Amino acid sequence: MSGTFVGMPAFPEAARDAVRDTTLRGTLRHATHTIRAKRAKAVAEVSDWAALREAGKRIKDHTLRHLDRYLEQLEAAVTAAGGTVHWAADADEANRIVARLVQETGESEVVKVKSMATQEIGLNEALEAEGIRAYETDLAELIVQLGEDRPSHILVPAIHRNRGEIRDIFRSEMGRWGRPAPEGLTDTPAELAEAARLHLREKFLRAGVGVSGANFMVAETGTLVVVESEGNGRMCLTLPETLISVVGIEKVVPSWRDLEVFLQTLPRSSTAERMNPYTSTWTGTTDGDGPRVFHLVLLDNGRTDTLADEVGRQALRCIRCSACLNVCPVYERAGGHAYGSVYPGPIGAILSPQLRGTASDIDASLPYASSLCGACYEVCPVAIDIPEVLVHLRERVAQGGPVTRDGNKVVLRPARGHGAERAAMRAARWAFRHPGALRAGQRLASRTRRFHPRTLPGPGRAWTGSRDLPPVPAEPFRDWWQRTHGGKDGGR
Amino acid sequence: MNSRERILGRVRRALADVPRDDSPIERGYLRRHGERTAEETVALLAENLADYRALVHRCAPDELPSLIGRLLTERGSASVLVPPGLDASWLAGTDAARVADRAGSTAHELDRVDSVVTGCAVAVAETGTVVLDGSPDQGRRRITLVPDHHICVVRVPDQVVSSVPEALERLDPLRPSTWISGPSATSDIELDRVEGVHGPRTLEVVLLG
Numbered sequence: 001m002s003g004t005f006v007g008m009p010a011f012p013e014a015a016r017d018a019v020r021d022t023t024l025r026g027t028l029r030h031a032t033h034t035i036r037a038k039r040a041k042a043v044a045e046v047s048d049w050a051a052l053r054e055a056g057k058r059i060k061d062h063t064l065r066h067l068d069r070y071l072e073q074l075e076a077a078v079t080a081a082g083g084t085v086h087w088a089a090d091a092d093e094a095n096r097i098v099a100r101l102v103q104e105t106g107e108s109e110v111v112k113v114k115s116m117a118t119q120e121i122g123l124n125e126a127l128e129a130e131g132i133r134a135y136e137t138d139l140a141e142l143i144v145q146l147g148e149d150r151p152s153h154i155l156v157p158a159i160h161r162n163r164g165e166i167r168d169i170f171r172s173e174m175g176r177w178g179r180p181a182p183e184g185l186t187d188t189p190a191e192l193a194e195a196a197r198l199h200l201r202e203k204f205l206r207a208g209v210g211v212s213g214a215n216f217m218v219a220e221t222g223t224l225v226v227v228e229s230e231g232n233g234r235m236c237l238t239l240p241e242t243l244i245s246v247v248g249i250e251k252v253v254p255s256w257r258d259l260e261v262f263l264q265t266l267p268r269s270s271t272a273e274r275m276n277p278y279t280s281t282w283t284g285t286t287d288g289d290g291p292r293v294f295h296l297v298l299l300d301n302g303r304t305d306t307l308a309d310e311v312g313r314q315a316l317r318c319i320r321c322s323a324c325l326n327v328c329p330v331y332e333r334a335g336g337h338a339y340g341s342v343y344p345g346p347i348g349a350i351l352s353p354q355l356r357g358t359a360s361d362i363d364a365s366l367p368y369a370s371s372l373c374g375a376c377y378e379v380c381p382v383a384i385d386i387p388e389v390l391v392h393l394r395e396r397v398a399q400g401g402p403v404t405r406d407g408n409k410v411v412l413r414p415a416r417g418h419g420a421e422r423a424a425m426r427a428a429r430w431a432f433r434h435p436g437a438l439r440a441g442q443r444l445a446s447r448t449r450r451f452h453p454r455t456l457p458g459p460g461r462a463w464t465g466s467r468d469l470p471p472v473p474a475e476p477f478r479d480w481w482q483r484t485h486g487g488k489d490g491g492r
Numbered sequence: 493m494n495s496r497e498r499i500l501g502r503v504r505r506a507l508a509d510v511p512r513d514d515s516p517i518e519r520g521y522l523r524r525h526g527e528r529t530a531e532e533t534v535a536l537l538a539e540n541l542a543d544y545r546a547l548v549h550r551c552a553p554d555e556l557p558s559l560i561g562r563l564l565t566e567r568g569s570a571s572v573l574v575p576p577g578l579d580a581s582w583l584a585g586t587d588a589a590r591v592a593d594r595a596g597s598t599a600h601e602l603d604r605v606d607s608v609v610t611g612c613a614v615a616v617a618e619t620g621t622v623v624l625d626g627s628p629d630q631g632r633r634r635i636t637l638v639p640d641h642h643i644c645v646v647r648v649p650d651q652v653v654s655s656v657p658e659a660l661e662r663l664d665p666l667r668p669s670t671w672i673s674g675p676s677a678t679s680d681i682e683l684d685r686v687e688g689v690h691g692p693r694t695l696e697v698v699l700l701g
């Protein structure tokens with residue numbers, strides 16, 4: 001990943017600031033609890049949820065297992081349908097490709113629909129350096145962009161902002177970027193949404209280039225799929241003459257039919273809806289309808305390294321629904337920014353250290369930013385065993401061992417005695433010091449879950465035991481806490 | 493070595509430990525949730541559309557022109573976008589100026605039109621969704637996006653399916669499709685759902701049959 005978050009302090013320092021910020025905590029708690037309850041209801045509506053989840057997992061595993069074949073098939077299908085496919089090994093290459101494609105159109109601005117992949121590679125900054133302005137059009141991304149802020153949630157990147165703050169940002173900043181906020185703007189959500197509609201409309205109507213990601217790519221047909229709510233995605237995908245989509249190679253699925261699983265599980269897991277307001281599918285270009293030119297940039301940027309890890313590769317099944325964030329007691333207290341990456345929460349804790357490696361303090365500490373309560377695994381619609389991957393990555397940080405970086409096998413040195421080790425220990429200590437949050441998380445996790453971590457692997461235990469760190473529980477965390485602390489200090 | 497070869501090579505090396513497996517994916521999930529009569533399926537569609545704040549109307553074929561006329565009048569629409577293949581009789585009951593969907597019309601021109609009337613490709617009862625696929629009675633994707641008021645006519649029960657799997661079966665992946673479930677909305681402000689951001693803020697669905 002690029003240096004979007006360069007200089008980020010390790011997890012515990014960043015988290016400590018967030019915990020002190022009571023406005024932020026209140027906003028986050030309200031938001032995550034609201035969406036949790038709604039999601040549970042949306043999931044309960046479908047009687048075959050477990051079977052859909054299992055099928056989603058299998059489809060993704062099957063695709064990853066034959067990823068080379070499906071990528072080639074996808075390339076052929078997109079090309080046959082009038083698109084052009086580019087391959088980018090890393091963030092720099094992807095940014096260079098997109099900047100060149102924009103320059104070739106003669107345009108100096110692009111409209112963007114929210115995409116994790118383009119945030120991951122720092123595309124906006126790279127385009128800015130080439131004199132190209134990228135306008136974020138998702139309401140939350142607009143709030144983040146206008147506030148010169150960083151996203152803190154996958155689905156609701158401005159989840160850390162309350163309505164009053166949003167109104168203030170709109171009032172003071174919109175004028176600098178285009179149409180100013182209406183006179184007398186209040187903080188009611190409807191008025192704020194209207195202000196965004198007016199502000200962005202002039203940009204959509206004149207846009208020459210749209211930039212998007214995609215939720216899915218169908219290898220068989222070359223079809224891309226974007227799932228959204230506001231209609232800004234439709235604007236970016238259909239009004240400009242040129243469309244450039246930057247998509248991680250793991251987003252491919254084999255067949256059109258496979259969408260029947262994910263179009264059921266994704267909306268219910270993410271926004272807790274039966275269906276999100278808008279889903280767009282397109283295959284290459286269509287005469288007279290939509291962009292005349294379509295470019296697909298396939299992005300690796302650490303994904304093949306992740307694929308090489310037998311345990312860690314399951315993280316590539318992720319469909320970015322954000323359900324795991326919303327149930328995570330650590331996320332709820334620490335906030336998204338503490339994770340130092342565009343991927344916050346439990347998925348970020350296993351994805352960022354794999355995509356970027358564990359050389360930095362923040363990445364080494366991320367696998368420890370968890371209490372292993374298992375609620376994330378429970379809600380994941382593609383059954384990623386996040387606790388299993390966390391334990392695996394902890395072992396790797398502590399003990400070192402073979403990993404793949406930039407396509408090469410290398411042997412990591414143990415973190416013992418290094419800054420990374422100290423950062424990791426602080427993260428672990430931080431996570432264990434917030435039992436109130438933990439209990440809430442454990443209540444959510446069902447008693448029947450398959451995976452319930454009991455111990456860290458042997459060497460990890462020795463490592464933690466010899467240092468100033470609470471023993472990692474050989475029993476469920478809550479019981480351990482009750483036994484050693486007698487439940488005092490509980491509500492903290 | 494170019495990046496294509498580099499990435500594909502890395503994929504292959506990464507998968508060296510994994511045996512290939514071409515056995516079909518086990519799909520233990522349901523094709524649809526529950527058995528319903530055609531009429532019950534249409535009723536479920538109406539209920540779910542309304543739940544996501546679409547305005548739902550039902551009418552018989554001979555009532556359609558007057559219903560569309562009334563909806564446009566109530567809205568105060570002076571102009572209406574017309575896809576090339578729309579049944580002309582549907583608009584027999586309105587005085588609103590017809591604006592043809594021409595390839596040459598700019599986004600700014602579309603922005604000045606008040607309403608749009610289309611058919612649809614399929615509707616999904618379980619999710620309250622209408623799907624457009626750019627057929628002649630639906631037109632290009634932009635005409636149902638830029639105007640603020642969309643009237644979508646669904647022929648019932650023929651165009652209604654129960655579930656997402658059944659809808660995908662009916663669609664041609666090579667045509668661009670737009671799945672619409674209620675008017676545009678956002679939950680980005682404190683996770684409160686607010687209708688009406690960039691797409692049409694009013695979606696009216698007419699169940700015709």
Ligand code: SF4
Nearest residue numbers: 318319321322324380
């Ligand atoms: S890891 Fe699972 S729950 Fe978390 S965002 Fe990805 S798909 Fe959703």
